[in-house]
Amino acid sequence: MTLFEHDFVAAGSAEPPGDDTGRMLQMMTGYWVTQVVRTAAELRVADHLHADGATPAEVAAAESLDPDSTFRFLRACASLGLAASTDGTRFVSTPLLDTLRTDAPGSLRSLALWGGAESHWLPWGRLSDAVRTGTTQAEAALGAPFFDWLATIPGEAGVFTDAMTAMTDGLADRLADVIELGGTEVVVDVGGAGGNLVQTLMRRHPGLTGVVLDLPHVAAEADASASGLGVADRFAFVGGDFFEEVPSGDVHLLKFVLHDWDDDACVRILDNCRRALRPGGRVLVMELIVDEAGTPGLEPLMDLNMMALSTGRERSLAEFGELFGRAGLAPVRTTSSASLVSVMELVPARPRAER
Helix, strand or coil: HHHHHHHHHHHCCCCCCCCCHHHHHHCCCCCHHHHHHHHHHHHHHHHHCCCCCCCCHHCCCCCCCCHHHHHHHHHHHHHCCCCECCCCCCCEEEEHCCCCCCCCCCCHHHHHHHHHCCHHHHCCCCCCHHHCCCCHHHHHCCCCHHHHHHCCCCHHHHHHHHHHHHHHHHHHHHCCCCCCCCCCCCEEEECCCCCCHHHHHHCCCCEEEEEEEEEEEHHHHHHHHHCCCCCCHEEEEEECCCCCCCCCEEEEEEEECHCCCCCCHHHHHHHHHHHHHHEEEEEEECCCCCCCCCCCCCCHHHHHHHHHHCCCCCEEEHHHHHHHHHEEEEEEEEEEEECEEEEEEEEEEECCCCC
């Protein structure tokens, strides 16, 4: 077997190759698979193949594709376990591909689109420059800081928002399982976008009042979600900037917010939350926690994602502790959920008005 043949087998194999050369070649070609998955999501291949399967010509006609290229693409999908075919002319979906169906509960389609999107893909291509310079590469790759760029590209911003919503949809119930709340508290989801987490908590606690603070352009999504879940009468959306002011509440939720920002920005957000807490209030920070070096897991890779795209980072418990102390907050407990995300509970360590 030649080196290239070894490479191809490694990339397409459902089982990881056993030798180091094969494993390295699989890593080197991993981005091929990323773009296969993104393309399958974009072209809604799972929808077309789910029921009775389809021929490449039928998929091509449905999506206005080149028929020969569609056959070649579906053949590659079959080699990755994303499709199956007994005769090479008709392809059917697999349970793996079904995770990308548009109508599947907990669909991963929006995450697949985001994983291979321009705003994600291009900064990652400059990872070595991020390591070399210690600076995010979004502006160099896109022409503007990540969130500024998204604000100018509505389509890409929509993909990002949908992906973040999908990520929260998969986490909300697991986080709600470990969040303890009283019956009549006001809970503010700071940077909560569509409000899935706080609205999940509201459904579980009928006396709870929920508030989302986020940029005004996501208000309609949040209000629609609250109506759909039957909690609109207890829900409010506040358009604003968490660097400026946070609404008053008994509990402030910060889910996947701090990892987007550098230390000084995080302290500012946390300080605003502390000053807006009602007496006896708490801040709940939900993030990945980086373990010791060499521990297998997603967290160190997600940290590189933040390095490439933003000024943020994933942090260890000790690093979080430094942020909390600077913001006048004291950790009470850290609770693991049935996911990779932990819930860190904080209370004020100094009076609300003190900066």
